[in-house]
Amino acid sequence: MNFEDLAKTSGEWLRGSGPESDIVISSRIRLARNLADFPFIARATDSDKAEIESILRGRVEALRESGKLGGSPSYLDVSQLDDVDRQFLVERQLISREHAESEGARAVVIDQGEQFSVMINEEDHLRIQVMYSGLDLNVAWKQINALDDLIEEKITFAYNDRLGYLTACPTNVGTGVRISVMLHLPALVITRQIEKVFRSLQKINLAVRGLYGEGSQATGDFYQISNQITLGKSEEEVTKDVSDVIPVLIDYERQARDFLIRESQETLHDRISRAFGILQSAKTISSEETMHLLSSVRMGVNLGLIENVQIPTVNMLFIHTQPAHLQKLTGMELDPSDRNIERASYLRRHLAGDPPAVDQN
Amino acid sequence: MNFEDLAKTSGEWLRGSGPESDIVISSRIRLARNLADFPFIARATDSDKAEIESILRGRVEALRESGKLGGSPSYLDVSQLDDVDRQFLVERQLISREHAESEGARAVVIDQGEQFSVMINEEDHLRIQVMYSGLDLNVAWKQINALDDLIEEKITFAYNDRLGYLTACPTNVGTGVRISVMLHLPALVITRQIEKVFRSLQKINLAVRGLYGEGSQATGDFYQISNQITLGKSEEEVTKDVSDVIPVLIDYERQARDFLIRESQETLHDRISRAFGILQSAKTISSEETMHLLSSVRMGVNLGLIENVQIPTVNMLFIHTQPAHLQKLTGMELDPSDRNIERASYLRRHLAGDPPAVDQN
Numbered sequence: 001m002n003f004e005d006l007a008k009t010s011g012e013w014l015r016g017s018g019p020e021s022d023i024v025i026s027s028r029i030r031l032a033r034n035l036a037d038f039p040f041i042a043r044a045t046d047s048d049k050a051e052i053e054s055i056l057r058g059r060v061e062a063l064r065e066s067g068k069l070g071g072s073p074s075y076l077d078v079s080q081l082d083d084v085d086r087q088f089l090v091e092r093q094l095i096s097r098e099h100a101e102s103e104g105a106r107a108v109v110i111d112q113g114e115q116f117s118v119m120i121n122e123e124d125h126l127r128i129q130v131m132y133s134g135l136d137l138n139v140a141w142k143q144i145n146a147l148d149d150l151i152e153e154k155i156t157f158a159y160n161d162r163l164g165y166l167t168a169c170p171t172n173v174g175t176g177v178r179i180s181v182m183l184h185l186p187a188l189v190i191t192r193q194i195e196k197v198f199r200s201l202q203k204i205n206l207a208v209r210g211l212y213g214e215g216s217q218a219t220g221d222f223y224q225i226s227n228q229i230t231l232g233k234s235e236e237e238v239t240k241d242v243s244d245v246i247p248v249l250i251d252y253e254r255q256a257r258d259f260l261i262r263e264s265q266e267t268l269h270d271r272i273s274r275a276f277g278i279l280q281s282a283k284t285i286s287s288e289e290t291m292h293l294l295s296s297v298r299m300g301v302n303l304g305l306i307e308n309v310q311i312p313t314v315n316m317l318f319i320h321t322q323p324a325h326l327q328k329l330t331g332m333e334l335d336p337s338d339r340n341i342e343r344a345s346y347l348r349r350h351l352a353g354d355p356p357a358v359d360q361n
Numbered sequence: 362m363n364f365e366d367l368a369k370t371s372g373e374w375l376r377g378s379g380p381e382s383d384i385v386i387s388s389r390i391r392l393a394r395n396l397a398d399f400p401f402i403a404r405a406t407d408s409d410k411a412e413i414e415s416i417l418r419g420r421v422e423a424l425r426e427s428g429k430l431g432g433s434p435s436y437l438d439v440s441q442l443d444d445v446d447r448q449f450l451v452e453r454q455l456i457s458r459e460h461a462e463s464e465g466a467r468a469v470v471i472d473q474g475e476q477f478s479v480m481i482n483e484e485d486h487l488r489i490q491v492m493y494s495g496l497d498l499n500v501a502w503k504q505i506n507a508l509d510d511l512i513e514e515k516i517t518f519a520y521n522d523r524l525g526y527l528t529a530c531p532t533n534v535g536t537g538v539r540i541s542v543m544l545h546l547p548a549l550v551i552t553r554q555i556e557k558v559f560r561s562l563q564k565i566n567l568a569v570r571g572l573y574g575e576g577s578q579a580t581g582d583f584y585q586i587s588n589q590i591t592l593g594k595s596e597e598e599v600t601k602d603v604s605d606v607i608p609v610l611i612d613y614e615r616q617a618r619d620f621l622i623r624e625s626q627e628t629l630h631d632r633i634s635r636a637f638g639i640l641q642s643a644k645t646i647s648s649e650e651t652m653h654l655l656s657s658v659r660m661g662v663n664l665g666l667i668e669n670v671q672i673p674t675v676n677m678l679f680i681h682t683q684p685a686h687l688q689k690l691t692g693m694e695l696d697p698s699d700r701n702i703e704r705a706s707y708l709r710r711h712l713a714g715d716p717p718a719v720d721q722n
Contacts, residue, residue: 266702270644277642283631
């Protein structure tokens with residue numbers, strides 16, 4: 001797996017295709033699993049972790065060699081990666097920030113299309129993730145279910161007949177499943193309806209998080225909606241809980257966009273056009289401001305208020321302007337201040353009036 | 362005097378030429394005079410005002426017909442002008458806001474080049490003004506002195522041997538002269554030195570005002586430096602007081618610009634480039650924000666940080682985006698909200714990557 005080549009693409013989660021992709025960025029499912037014969041990570045010794053890693057690596061290698069895994073996956077020893085490479089995988093939503101920052105033997109398996117990734121020795125021994133661009137939970141569910149079954153053929157997971165799968169954190173006990181849908185909701189933010197929507201979601205036990213998981217701020221108006229309950233409901237029921245609410249949120253966002261177009265088109269157009277203008281002209285810009293402005297531009301393109309730029313370009317810029325991507329793309333290690341200058345330069349080149357050919361996957 | 366044609370130009374005060382014109386916008390001198398045989402305006406009856414207006418109009422007509430006045434001046438009955446036309450003259454610095462908004466018989470005489478204007482029945486019966494682009498107080502002084510002498514040949518001004526010229530407000534008694542130099546001081550504002558500079562000026566009895574005179578805010582980083590003392594000093598001494606301090610202020614501003622270039626060129630360039638980007642992309646913009654952003658662009662052009670736009674264009678935009686000018690230029694009466702849209706459109710047209718031919722005087 002060549003990170004430099006990978007950096008030129010947007011990854012699966014920002015591919016910008018799939019159903020409802022003007023609002024739904026990606027659909028993601030992850031399963032938490034632990035080996036029955038070892039303690040949870042918090043109580044595992046270094047040699048436990050090394051053994052867990054070795055067993056799971058063996059299982060993945062066997063599946064890969066048998067061709068059952070598909071997608072030509074790469075096995076990456078996360079403990080051997082440098083900081084920028086680990087940060088790079090976080091930015092692509094392939095490993096968690098916790099996995100990047102922890103210590104000891106740990107790894108991740110990633111397929112070429114970045115649709116699945118398997119973290120070894122994260123909070124649980126095994127975290128399987130499947131991600132699709134747009135709204136596609138059913139396809140994601142089928143794939144992750146098959147992956148889980150394949151691994152479990154030769155591995156005994158910690159399982160209790162009454163509780164289900166046992167996990168390091170009680171919030172994952174049972175199915176160990178988290179269904180997440182990432183949405184782009186700029187109009188609900190502008191019309192100040194987003195807090196109300198979130199309170200409603202919490203009442204039906206759905207959590208709302210920002211772009212990079214727990215505790216992260218909703219930069220770029222990206223919000224992940226996910227289940228909080230893993231106990232007492234089947235995976236299909238949880239998938240349905242999340243699936244049922246997404247069309248309602250999409251509808252709210254569409255209504256908010258219609259409202260803005262109808263009631264304050266000039267203000268909206270101004271906001272979007274200025275965001276585009278600043279991205280085209282800044283000489284230094286933070287990642288946070290970039291996400292904020294790109295969010296307006298993305299909505300503007302979807303509403304037909306900006307021409308000369310395409311959604312795949314905007315999606316690509318969301319990820320290419322992240323710190324590690326920027327360093328991979330320029331081939332330089334850059335401190336934050338130099339990154340801000342390089343980011344601005346990268347944006348100007350890709351958003352110029354006459355845009356250059358853009359690498360897209 | 363055709364306001365529609367006039368609107369297409371920048372006027373004298375923003376012509377952008379003359380000595381030190383990167384920092385010194387204009388040099389202006391005005392004299393306050395009153396007819397000896399009539400009460401001051403505050404105590405004058407309507408018929409007094411009508412008579413004063415008639416006498417001074419007669420004097421101006423006689424001078425114009427004799428060819429002594431020069432500059433093909435127009436005589437405008439301000440009481441007969443509509444609101445937009447009066448506002449237009451205020452924006453061009455040809456009449457004061459007070460003159461525009463007062464009641465009763467009043468007028469202004471303006472030469473074609475807009476280098477002199479004579480207000481009749483403003484705070485005083487007569488206010489003579491001469492204005493030059495750039496730093497040119499000596500030329501302005503010679504011209505206004507000649508004008509004053511010409512008018513006085515056949516008019517008796519209120520004069521006291523001990524005090525000098527008598528004026529409606531005691532602050533003008535004596536010479537009745539106000540010397541004003543308008544400076545563009547964005548770097549002193551950015552480096553937060555401007556307040557300190559102003560406190561120093563106050564100690565030597567110089568006043569600092571914003572763009573449109575007393576009480577007006579310093580929009581666009583334009584500041585008028587003028588004398589406060591009219592009693593006990595000759596006109597030449599007052600001119601020298603102001604003249605002596607201007608090179609010091611120019612030097613401060615140049616040092617502040619050098620400092621910004623040296624210590625934070627990226628931040629400065631970013632600020633300037635973003636200002637230009639917003640002016641090129643906004644769909645609605647207030648007059649105040651326009652001035653603020655144009656100020657950065659003006660400094661950017663002077664520092665060579667922006668190409669493809671010339672100082673006369675920037676100066677022209679400062680005045681053309683004012684409310685009355687915008688309405689004259691579009692030939693439409695516009696409410697503030699429509700003006701903001703029209704202003705943004707005007708700016709985009711004149712600051713596009715490939716700028717159209719620009720009317721300049």
